[in-house]
Amino acid sequence: MNAFAERLKSARKMKGWSLQELADNIPVSISKQALHKYESGLMHPTGEVLIALSKALGLRPDYFLRKSIELGPIAFRKKARLGSKEIDSIKEKVKEFLERYLEVEQLLNIQVRFKNPIGNIQIADESEVDHAVLKLISKWNLGHDPIPNVIEMLEENGVRVIAIDAPESFDGLSTFVNDIPVVVISNQFTVERKRFTALHELGHLVLNMDAEIDQERICNLFAGAMLLPDNVLERHLGEKRNNIAIGELVSIKEEFGISVQAAMMRAQFKGIIDKSGVDRFWKTIASNKKEEGLGSFAGSEKSYRFEHLVFRLAAEEVVSMSKAAALAGMKLSDFREKLEAA
Template sequence: MQHFGERLRAARKIKGWSLQELVIKTSHTVSKQALSKYEAGVMMPSRKILLLLSTALEVKPTYFDSQPVFNLPEFEIPRKGDLSAKQAESIKEKVKDILERYLQAEALLNIRSKFTNPIKPIPVADEQAAADVATKLLSKWNLGGGALHNVTEMLEEKGVRVIQVSSPDNFEGLSTYVGKIPVIVLHKDRPTAIKRFAAMYELGQLLLKITTDTPKQKIPADTDRHKICEIFAAAMLLPGDALENCVGSKRMAIAPGELVCIKAQYGLPMRAIMQQAVFKGIIDRKNANTFLKLLADNPDETDLGSYIGQEEAHRFDRMIYRLVAEEIIDIEKAADLTGIPAEDLQKKVEVFEPVVQD
């Protein structure tokens, strides 16, 4: 169990627990001093304590035996809003765990996935420039001029790793690079339209070279960066004249029902649709502010419609099923990689015998 200490620390941080909180979860059977020594690798637990820790942390005992297949480069998870250092560390460990399993599946299939940024590093100084870059990216990726279906799967196929994790309620998404791998992290329990918009917003954070024309200020304030990425995200999900075709070119007011219909078709929040209408000059900000203030108290837009399309990534699952079908790994290994019980996986990977024709 050479890597026990490393695995124990990772499992604890994924839970977002301190050493003392893990002590409490074990009903004080294990002391803080003992846990510290386990994580430092200077002491090993008995079989009884190992099973106790496994139960408390909700991992299989074999989790502590496994050696990390990849030594991922060091990376940081940016803290946003009220995200605490402990919460950011928990998200980081979850990203490491999921990404390592993803890369392991690719390596077993000899897949060398590489991300290429199709956008030249043109400085983006304002919201209009961001919208123009979104149009270029849609063209480069041959995504057409209609609604984008299954954004998560599309990004996966383009080489961006989209990882969904349990997170604090005030968290929507963040992005980082792990080595040369672009990673977008989303709150898995947020409504689909919000996750799609968050994914496009974080894509903007990853790809856009945001700057200003003023020589004294090379990087805009966070508020400017935020607005630029929001316009980029909206332009990706509402391409071209899609919004004008839905609501017209000039309005004094837009009915909530109209926004619900656009949300259902294009899959972005009503708040973002209204902000895009302001940006395009379809409606004056003063006429939109009342509605935007009402939405501020309902960030998930509960009872205000939903995206009707499919939004789910299948690439990792396809790789696992292929690995089992080609007998590269067994069902137990597949269960370890996916976290799905072996008996449930077995039903999805059973190979039917071919029917021999007489």
């Protein structure tokens, strides 16, 4: 299969379309059979057809010339109703964004080498999670205050974080591209869920977990400990409680950017609250799992690094304004307006 054929197939999967759906959406007459030949490398489109394909797929023609990347093994969190087409679409969206991101870094001669500070800690059971978290916090100089922006913190430490538009049934994924760790979350998440999910996926990337343990639970414990490290909860709630008011947990949510439910799970794990108190909490929260009306974290979860790098490319005239806009995934007029206003 030639490079164009691979790119066309990836672009179609990114849209979540079948060959027939692509044929139905092209502004010129192209059969499903002809498209199959393009994807098989048996035919190459004319310039007119290439432009038509680009319009139908919402991509610039130079997308089909860009070098492809391959994702490594993926830790994929999803609900059972997430179908194969949706999974393929998510993977292709991740690849397309990373291709642009890595090209921007290459043009600026930026080389980021990720080093896992806790890879030598073997996680055989959940009791070892807090030790790994404390070491990571120390190595990354995070302190024990609330993390203002988890996504930006991860990017500063060599992790690429991608927020994509995805179905509600998608939770998150993590993988490596070469030696670059990648975390993917959904744009639809609340700010608290974005923070927790990003750190859960980080757990998959940095924790050296025994194969037989429940890795999803371990990564949940890891995320909770990163947001509420060491004895933070004890300072807020005390060492032993029979009952914790929802209002106390809302206050923690607003300060530390962790959901009320995740904060309670952390309190249970730390042995602060007994089983009867936990049971009462889950009965209370059962009808409001989305925590509507229960406060929110005032911060935002967004990565600014990629945008800053693309602006730098344009400002230093490393590439044309049009090329910079394409790398940013924006229309030229929108990119120019944002650059001049930045």
